[in-house]
Structure formats: structure tokens, C-alpha cells
Amino acid sequence: MNLIHLFLVSFLTENIVLTKFLGICPFVGTSSKEKSAAGMGGAVTFVVTISGILTYLLYHYVLVPTDTVYLKTLLFVLVVACMVQIIEMVIKKWNPKLYQNLGIYLPLITTNCAVLGILLLNITNQYSFLEMLTYCIGSSLGFTAVIYTFATIREQLEKRDVPEYWKGYPIAFITVAIMSLLFSRYL
Amino acid sequence: MKIIKNGIFYENPVFVLLLGLCSTLAITTKFENAYLMGICVTFVLIGSNVIISLIRRWIPDNVKTPVFILIIATLVTIIELIVKNYANDVYEVFGIYLPLIVVNCIILGRAIVVASKQNVGYSALDGLGIGLGYTLAIMLIALIREVFGSNTITLMDSISSLTGYRAIYHVFPENFIPISFLVSPAGAFLTLGILMGVFNSIRKRRTT
Numbered sequence: 001m002n003l004i005h006l007f008l009v010s011f012l013t014e015n016i017v018l019t020k021f022l023g024i025c026p027f028v029g030t031s032s033k034e035k036s037a038a039g040m041g042g043a044v045t046f047v048v049t050i051s052g053i054l055t056y057l058l059y060h061y062v063l064v065p066t067d068t069v070y071l072k073t074l075l076f077v078l079v080v081a082c083m084v085q086i087i088e089m090v091i092k093k094w095n096p097k098l099y100q101n102l103g104i105y106l107p108l109i110t111t112n113c114a115v116l117g118i119l120l121l122n123i124t125n126q127y128s129f130l131e132m133l134t135y136c137i138g139s140s141l142g143f144t145a146v147i148y149t150f151a152t153i154r155e156q157l158e159k160r161d162v163p164e165y166w167k168g169y170p171i172a173f174i175t176v177a178i179m180s181l182l183f184s185r186y187l
Numbered sequence: 188m189k190i191i192k193n194g195i196f197y198e199n200p201v202f203v204l205l206l207g208l209c210s211t212l213a214i215t216t217k218f219e220n221a222y223l224m225g226i227c228v229t230f231v232l233i234g235s236n237v238i239i240s241l242i243r244r245w246i247p248d249n250v251k252t253p254v255f256i257l258i259i260a261t262l263v264t265i266i267e268l269i270v271k272n273y274a275n276d277v278y279e280v281f282g283i284y285l286p287l288i289v290v291n292c293i294i295l296g297r298a299i300v301v302a303s304k305q306n307v308g309y310s311a312l313d314g315l316g317i318g319l320g321y322t323l324a325i326m327l328i329a330l331i332r333e334v335f336g337s338n339t340i341t342l343m344d345s346i347s348s349l350t351g352y353r354a355i356y357h358v359f360p361e362n363f364i365p366i367s368f369l370v371s372p373a374g375a376f377l378t379l380g381i382l383m384g385v386f387n388s389i390r391k392r393r394t395t
Contacts (some may be wrong), residue, residue: 018373021209021210021211021212021213021372021375022209022287024212025206025207025209025292028205028208070264070268071264073260073264073267073286073289074260074261077257077289077290078257078260081252081256110252110256110290111256111289112290113209113287113290115290116289117209117283120283121283124282166384169380169383170380170381170387171380173376173377173379173383174376174377176380177373177374177375177376177377177380178373180373181373184371
């Protein structure tokens with residue numbers, strides 16, 4: 001029961017993009033096309049889940065016993081960078097078209113705040129293994145859902161007549177503000 | 188001078204390049220947090236730019252990004268330890284957003300675009316300029332959100348253990364009802380969107 005609750009909270013009400021501001025850069029960057037948005041979301045979900053398990057084990061069985069917790073930022077970044085490198089090779093081989101679409105944003109998952117943010121939140125919130133797994137999957141699916149929805153909205157937005165200086169990013173952020181209102185517990 | 192102006196105005200990381208937005212939006216609920224975060228980011232930016240520019244000849248092309256990230260992560264860990272030691276309250280307020288400076292795209296972006304190609308002096312100045320641009324931008328956002336959202340300006344609160352006194356000012360008379368919506372996440376997006384539009388119009392009018 002607790003796990004379902006955690007899943008829903010991380011997926012909807014505490015969505016990492018709309019309430020914790022993580023992963024904004026790929027959010028505005030890749031989301032101009034539906035397909036690359038979905039691809040990005042899938043890649044993030046995969047990276048987060050695998051590196052969540054890895055960092056959990058490393059943190060509790062290596063860093064804590066040796067009393068070197070302050071190295072966690074460095075270690076987590078390394079784990080994420082390696083995972084991204086592996087994924088990049090896999091996608092390049094299996095789906096070259098998707099690889100072309102994702103372009104520059106695939107290596108940039110390394111510097112995606114959402115990935116490192118979720119890993120660090122796992123530690124600060126002191127989750128158990130199962131909770132950690134639920135949180136990882138819930139929040140990265142939340143990321144995917146929001147980025148995909150936003151991409152479809154933006155495609156419509158491009159056809160509309162927006163005042164010149166507000167075209168592109170400014171109007172996009174105002175749209176995100178409305179989405180954030182819908183997701184948060186304000187309404 | 189020209190490089191610094193470039194960083195603040197023409198290549199402002201927040202309004203023009205759209206980099207490093209996570210921390211920009213998350214910690215701008217108080218004016219104090221904004222300038223403290225600005226100082227931390229500027230320090231890391233100058234440090235990483237200088238170090239990378241010094242060793243740029245010895246880094247092979249295909250392992251460039253991992254090496255840069257390791258250098259940045261080391262600098263951030265140093266900052267983290269300093270802040271935790273001297274100003275624990277600030278450390279608590281920043282939470283995960285302090286270690287997240289590692290993945291602040293401004294820093295890696297500048298490392299790839301500038302520091303790996305230019306000499307040390309230019310890179311250091313570029314770091315300073317971009318850092319200042321970032322700091323000014325988030326200070327502006329924080330000012331708007333705090334003044335209208337909670338009717339205060341916090342100059343010193345969580346670093347009061349370090350400086351010895353607090354400074355929180357009220358702006359409007361008591362009967363002003365703060366627009367608490369601005370302090371919420373949605374308010375952050377709205378403020379940034381509007382500021383970006385205004386900045387855009389000023390910049391385009393200047394250049395034409």
C-alpha cells in the first residue's frame with residue numbers, strides 16, 4: 001500500500017519536473033518533437049532505474065562502511081556517466097534512427113539534473129531498497145509523461161499566432177507554469 | 188571587459204542560453220539563497236574553466252566529457268564540504284541543489300565551448316562573466332518572487348551564524364496581501380517566462 005502511495009506521489013503530485021525543477025534543460029530542449037521526447041523519456045527511465053540500483057548498493061555497502069560518504073556526488077556522477085556511455089552504444093547499434101533524433105541530448109543525460117537528482121533524493125530520503133526502486137521508476141515515468149505531454153502541446157503552440165518577442169521559450173515557460181498548477185496540490 | 192559584458196548581457200546563461208535552470212528555479216524563493224548560490228556557481232565555474240584550460244592539451248578528445256565532469260565534481264565536493272563546515276544552515280536550505288551544481292549545464296557547456304579552446308586568462312574572465320550573469324539573473328528572479336510572494340527581502344538569515352546578525356526587511360505596508368502563488372513552483376515558471384520575454388524584447392530592440 002505504502003509503495004503504491006509513493007509511486008503515485010512521485011509520479012503526479014511531486015513530479016520532479018514540475019515541482020522540483022529537475023531535468024528542465026532536456027525538458028525544453030528535446031520536447032519540440034513528440035518522438036524524441038518519448039525516446040528521451042525512455043532513455044532516462046532506463047538509466048535512472050539501473051543506476052539507482054547500482055548507487056544504492058555502492059552507497060550502503062562501500063561508502064557507509066568506509067566512512068567516505070562525502071564522496072557520494074563524485075561516485076554517483078561516475079556511475080551515471082558510465083551507464084549513459086553503455087546506453088549510447090546500445091541505441092546506436094539497435095536503432096540508428098532514434099540515435100540521430102536524440103542527437104546531442106543523449107550524452108547530455110549525464111548532465112541531466114533529473115538523473116542525479118533522483119539518485120541523491122534516494123539517499124536523503126533514506127529509502128529502503130524497494131522504496132528506492134519504486135521512487136526511481138515512478139519519478140522517471142513522471143518525467144516521461146510530462147515531457148511527452150508538453151511536446152504535443154508545443155507542436156500545437158507553434159501553429160498559433162504568438163507575439164513576436166514571446167515566441168519559443170517565453171511562451172513555453174508560461175505553458176509549463178499552467179501545467180505545474182494542474183499537477184500541484186493547489187487546485 | 189568585453190568578455191564580462193558578453194557573459195552578462197549577450198550570452199546571459201539564464202535568459203539567453205537557457206542553461207542551468209534547475210537551480211535557478213528551485214532556490215529563488217529567497218533573495219539570500221540566490222546570491223549564495225550565485226557565489227558557489229561562480230566559484231566552480233572559474234575554477235573549472237581555469238583548470239581545464241591549463242590541461243586542455245593533454246586531454247584526448249574521446250574522453251573529454253568524463254574528464255571535465257570529474258574535475259567539476261571534485262570542485263563541487265570541495266564547495267560542499269566548505270559550506271557544510273562553515274554554514275550548516277545554508278547547507279540544509281540548499282539540500283540536493285548544492286551537489287546538483289555538478290550537472291549544472293552552464294559549467295560543462297562553458298568547459299566544452301570556451302575552456303577547452305582558449306587560453307587561461309580568457310577562460311577565467313569568461314567564467315567570471317558568465318558567473319556574474321547567472322548571479323544577477325537569479326537575484327532578479329528571487330527579488331521579484333520574494334517581494335511579491337512573501338512581502339520580504341531576506342539579505343541574511345541562514346548565514347547569520349557566520350556573519351552574526353540577521354537582516355530581513357518588509358517592503359509593503361501590512362495590509363498588502365502577498366501573492367503566495369509566486370513562491371510555489373508554478374510561480375517560478377511564470378516569473379521566468381515573463382522575464383525571458385521582456386529580456387528578449389529589450390535585446391532585440393538594441394540590436395536592430
